[in-house]
Amino acid sequence: MKKIFLSLLSLILVSGCTNLNLEPSNSSEREESAFTPSSDELVAxxxxxxxxxxxxxxxxxxxTMLIDAGIASTGDDIVEYIENLGYDTIDYVVSTHPHADHIGGMAEVIEAFDVDAIYMPKAVSTSKTYENLLETIQDKGLSIKTGKSGVKVLDEDNLDIVMVAPSSDDYSNLNNYSIVxxxxxxxxxxxxxxDAEEESLEEITSDIKADVLKVGHHGSDTSTSEEFLEKVNPQYAVISVGEKNSYGHPAASTIELLQEYTNNIYQTDLNGTxxxxxxxxxxxxxTER
Ligand SMILES: [Zn+2]
Known part of the structure; x- marks a missing residue:
C-alpha cells in the first residue's frame, strides 16, 4: 500500500515538473538546472x-585560451596583460582568421608563452604578418590544428568548447573563414x-544560444542580423572596436538590433577592457572605465 502511495506521489511530482517546463520565462529555466554555482570561475x-x-x-x-591577439603594436600589451594575471602558459591559442587586426600581436604572444595548441582556419594570407606568424609557430616546434565547425576543443562535465563555424571551405571574403x-x-x-559575416553565420546549424556575445566584425552591419540574434538571444554583448576608427564600426543599426535583446552592451572604445x-x-x- 505504501508502495502504491509513493508511486502516486512520484507521478504527481513528475507532472508538477512538466508544468514547470512549460513555463517560458528565463528565471524558471535557470531553476531547472542541476548545476550549482561553483567556486571555480570562468573569467573572460x-x-x-x-x-x-x-x-x-x-x-x-x-x-587558459586566447582568441586572437590584436594589432601588431598591442602584442606587448597583451603579453603583459596575461603575465599580470599570473600565467606563463596558454593552453589554447585560436586565430579566428588571418587578418592583421586579429593576428597582429600573435607571434609576440607565442614567443612569450608556452603554448599547447594552436587552431587556425584553412585560410591563407600572403601578408608579412601572417608569414611571420607561421615562422614563429614553426620555430617553436608547434603544429597547427585546423579550426572548423564541429571541432571540440574541450568536452568536460560542465565545460564545453566547440567550434560552430566555418562550415564551408570556400569563401570569397576572408572574414567568413573566422572560427566561431x-x-x-x-x-x-x-x-x-x-569577424564572421552573415554568409557564414547563416550556415550554422548547431545551437548558438548564448548569454554573452562577442559581437561579430567589430559591430559592422554585415555580421549581426536579426535572424542571427534571434538564435543567440544574448543577455550581454561586447564589441571590440577602436575609438574613431575609419570603418565607422560599430554600425548604429547593429546597436539598435542588439538593444532589442539587451541593454548590457559594452564597447572597448568606450569601456576599455x-x-x-x-x-x-x-x-x-x-569594465576598465
Ligand atoms: Zn577584424
Missing part, C-alpha cells in the same frame, strides 16, 4: 586593443564570432 577578458580583437579566457579547469566558438560553463555560455566572470550560474561584469 575582452582586452582593449583598439581596432582589433584579443580575448583571453581563464577556464574553470585551470586552463561556443564556450559553455554550467548554465552560462559565450559565443565568440571573430571588459571582464565578464561567471560561476556557471551568475554573471558579473567589470
Amino acid at each position: 577578458h575582452f582586452i582593449d586593443v583598439g581596432q582589433g580583437d584579443a580575448n583571453f579566457i581563464e577556464l574553470p579547469n585551470g586552463e 566558438l561556443k564556450i559553455t560553463y554550467g548554465d552560462v555560455s559565450f559565443l565568440y564570432t571573430g 571588459v571582464v565578464i566572470s561567471t560561476d556557471g550560474v551568475n554573471i558579473n561584469v567589470k
Whole structure:
C-alpha cells in the first residue's frame, strides 16, 4: 500500500515538473538546472586593443585560451596583460582568421608563452604578418590544428568548447573563414564570432544560444542580423572596436538590433577592457572605465 502511495506521489511530482517546463520565462529555466554555482570561475577578458580583437579566457579547469591577439603594436600589451594575471602558459591559442587586426600581436604572444595548441582556419594570407606568424609557430616546434565547425576543443562535465563555424571551405571574403566558438560553463555560455559575416553565420546549424556575445566584425552591419540574434538571444554583448576608427564600426543599426535583446552592451572604445566572470550560474561584469 505504501508502495502504491509513493508511486502516486512520484507521478504527481513528475507532472508538477512538466508544468514547470512549460513555463517560458528565463528565471524558471535557470531553476531547472542541476548545476550549482561553483567556486571555480570562468573569467573572460575582452582586452582593449583598439581596432582589433584579443580575448583571453581563464577556464574553470585551470586552463587558459586566447582568441586572437590584436594589432601588431598591442602584442606587448597583451603579453603583459596575461603575465599580470599570473600565467606563463596558454593552453589554447585560436586565430579566428588571418587578418592583421586579429593576428597582429600573435607571434609576440607565442614567443612569450608556452603554448599547447594552436587552431587556425584553412585560410591563407600572403601578408608579412601572417608569414611571420607561421615562422614563429614553426620555430617553436608547434603544429597547427585546423579550426572548423564541429571541432571540440574541450568536452568536460560542465565545460564545453566547440567550434560552430566555418562550415564551408570556400569563401570569397576572408572574414567568413573566422572560427566561431561556443564556450559553455554550467548554465552560462559565450559565443565568440571573430569577424564572421552573415554568409557564414547563416550556415550554422548547431545551437548558438548564448548569454554573452562577442559581437561579430567589430559591430559592422554585415555580421549581426536579426535572424542571427534571434538564435543567440544574448543577455550581454561586447564589441571590440577602436575609438574613431575609419570603418565607422560599430554600425548604429547593429546597436539598435542588439538593444532589442539587451541593454548590457559594452564597447572597448568606450569601456576599455571588459571582464565578464561567471560561476556557471551568475554573471558579473567589470569594465576598465
Ligand atoms: Zn577584424
